[in-house]
Amino acid sequence: MTTGAAAPSLAALAAAYRDGATTPTAVTEGCLGRIDRLDGRIGAYLAITRDAALADARASEQRWRDGRPLGPLDGAPIALKDVLCTRGVPTTCASRILERFVPPYDATVVARLRAAGAVILGKTNLDEFAMGSSTEHSAFHPTRNPWDLQRVPGGSSGGSAAAVAGGLALAALGTDTGGSIRQPAAFCGVVGLKPTYGRVSRYGLIAFASSLDQVGPLAVDVRDAALLLEVIAGHDPRDATSVAAPVPDYTAALGDDVRGLRVGVPDEYFIEGLDPEIEAAVRDAIAVLRDRGAAVERLSLPTTGHGLATYYVIAPAEASSNLARYDGVRYGLRVEGRDLIDMVSRTRAAGFGPEVKRRIMLGTYALSAGYYEAYYGQAQKVRTLVRQELDAALARVDVIAAPTTPGVAFEHGAKADPLAMYLNDVFTIPASISGLPAISVPCGFSGSGLPIGLQLIARALDEPTLLRAAHAYERATPWHARRPALG
Numbered sequence: 001m002t003t004g005a006a007a008p009s010l011a012a013l014a015a016a017y018r019d020g021a022t023t024p025t026a027v028t029e030g031c032l033g034r035i036d037r038l039d040g041r042i043g044a045y046l047a048i049t050r051d052a053a054l055a056d057a058r059a060s061e062q063r064w065r066d067g068r069p070l071g072p073l074d075g076a077p078i079a080l081k082d083v084l085c086t087r088g089v090p091t092t093c094a095s096r097i098l099e100r101f102v103p104p105y106d107a108t109v110v111a112r113l114r115a116a117g118a119v120i121l122g123k124t125n126l127d128e129f130a131m132g133s134s135t136e137h138s139a140f141h142p143t144r145n146p147w148d149l150q151r152v153p154g155g156s157s158g159g160s161a162a163a164v165a166g167g168l169a170l171a172a173l174g175t176d177t178g179g180s181i182r183q184p185a186a187f188c189g190v191v192g193l194k195p196t197y198g199r200v201s202r203y204g205l206i207a208f209a210s211s212l213d214q215v216g217p218l219a220v221d222v223r224d225a226a227l228l229l230e231v232i233a234g235h236d237p238r239d240a241t242s243v244a245a246p247v248p249d250y251t252a253a254l255g256d257d258v259r260g261l262r263v264g265v266p267d268e269y270f271i272e273g274l275d276p277e278i279e280a281a282v283r284d285a286i287a288v289l290r291d292r293g294a295a296v297e298r299l300s301l302p303t304t305g306h307g308l309a310t311y312y313v314i315a316p317a318e319a320s321s322n323l324a325r326y327d328g329v330r331y332g333l334r335v336e337g338r339d340l341i342d343m344v345s346r347t348r349a350a351g352f353g354p355e356v357k358r359r360i361m362l363g364t365y366a367l368s369a370g371y372y373e374a375y376y377g378q379a380q381k382v383r384t385l386v387r388q389e390l391d392a393a394l395a396r397v398d399v400i401a402a403p404t405t406p407g408v409a410f411e412h413g414a415k416a417d418p419l420a421m422y423l424n425d426v427f428t429i430p431a432s433i434s435g436l437p438a439i440s441v442p443c444g445f446s447g448s449g450l451p452i453g454l455q456l457i458a459r460a461l462d463e464p465t466l467l468r469a470a471h472a473y474e475r476a477t478p479w480h481a482r483r484p485a486l487g
């Protein structure tokens with residue numbers, strides 16, 4: 001790669017390092033150069049760790065020169081969503097309340113990336129505390145979609161998706177609670193994978209909704225997503241919800257063959273309100289899978305529409321509890337007051353943005369005495385029904401194929417009504433509340449040149465099948481190789 005060129009895949013990068021065709025320092029400098037030239041327009045980053053990145057790149061370079069790389073990610077420049085704790089580097093959740101918070105430790109996923117030799121470029125922008133679908137609700141600045149700067153990159157991992165799409169990082173980590181990896185991946189034309197709940201440690205991920213949050217990769221192709229998952233997945237004694245199952249060799253599971261794979265296509269994901277261009281692209285994608293040997297069948301998942309309401313009770317409920325810790329006492333912002341209560345109240349009033357306050361209020365209400373059963377208890381029951389329905393479908397088929405989003409990237413400010421924003425998550429939420437792995441892969445472009453995402457959902461811990469299907473599709477189509485023209 002020469003400075004400023006479109007980003008290669010991580011897999012290609014490792015081969016180039018091995019052959020000496022390029023070096024970790026040259027590639028890291030290339031990314032930093034693109035950040036310098038382009039990030040003023042895109043706004044993907046909240047912090048750039050330039051000196052540490054260059055030092056890490058030099059160390060990686062030495063390892064490659066000595067013929068002792070730490071693995072295929074050694075020297076790979078990667079960006080991290082700013083909800084992941086990074087030792088000595090500010091971690092803000094794009095919120096005023098954590099503006100000056102510098103964690104004393106690395107999240108497990110960050111430690112694993114470092115141990116694999118990855119070069120951390122910096123921290124990416126998001127909707128405050130990962131609440132949103134557009135990255136407009138960052139306390140610091142919005143992020144713009146590299147395909148059209150008037151449009152949003154999606155969210156909440158919009159900074160990570162925009163960084164990868166724009167070649168401002170070769171890959172990134174995001175988090176997905178209700179769609180926050182898959183939806184921005186779809187909007188930015190990259191691959192985004194939400195692993196099975198528990199597959200990846202949440203230790204050091206600042207919590208939004210603990211029963212839903214999961215860390216996952218955003219990458220230029222499916223193989224890179226598999227490479228990253230292999231490094232970040234696995235049991236962690238520091239996260240009680242992390243799964244003890246061994247980590248499969250995800251890249252070995254890739255192929256370009258889906259013969260015998262059963263693909264279910266649920267009617268309820270092709271409903272009124274779905275952009276016809278997205279419907280056409282996703283149906284074409286399903287036809288590609290059929291042509292490659294998959295057996296495609298129609299399915300019905302009648303609870304799909306209930307997922308949204310369920311999520312928007314459970315996620316705010318958990319958020320209201322998780323965010324109670326920001327009280328100005330131990331870390332983050334403090335606004336002094338007359339007494340303790342006044343201090344806490346002033347701190348929270350000044351520190352949280354409007355969407356976060358809305359969620360705290362909704363969640364507190366849903367959990368309050370007298371309403372708990374009607375809202376939170378009821379939502380938990382519906383959550384079980386959605387999961388049972390998906391599990392039953394996935395007993396018959398290996399993967400479910402559907403659109404990732406009902407529309408393409410929208411213009412900044414277009415969804416000022418919170419309900420309109422929430423509706424964006426209708427197709428990503430069922431896998432979230434069911435804890436199932438799901439991926440978004442590029443499957444075409446709208447007439448106006450905006451990317452479209454195909455979503456695939458698989459059984460719990462069956463990332464190998466999910467990745468195999470996504471990879472076979474990707475190999476048969478040109479979409480993932482397109483890059484926005486940014487100059």
Ligand code: GLN
Pocket residue numbers: 130131132133155156175176177178179180181208315425
């Ligand atoms: N858009 C959803 C929300 O606002 C999902 C966010 C996420 O996955 N972090 O809650």
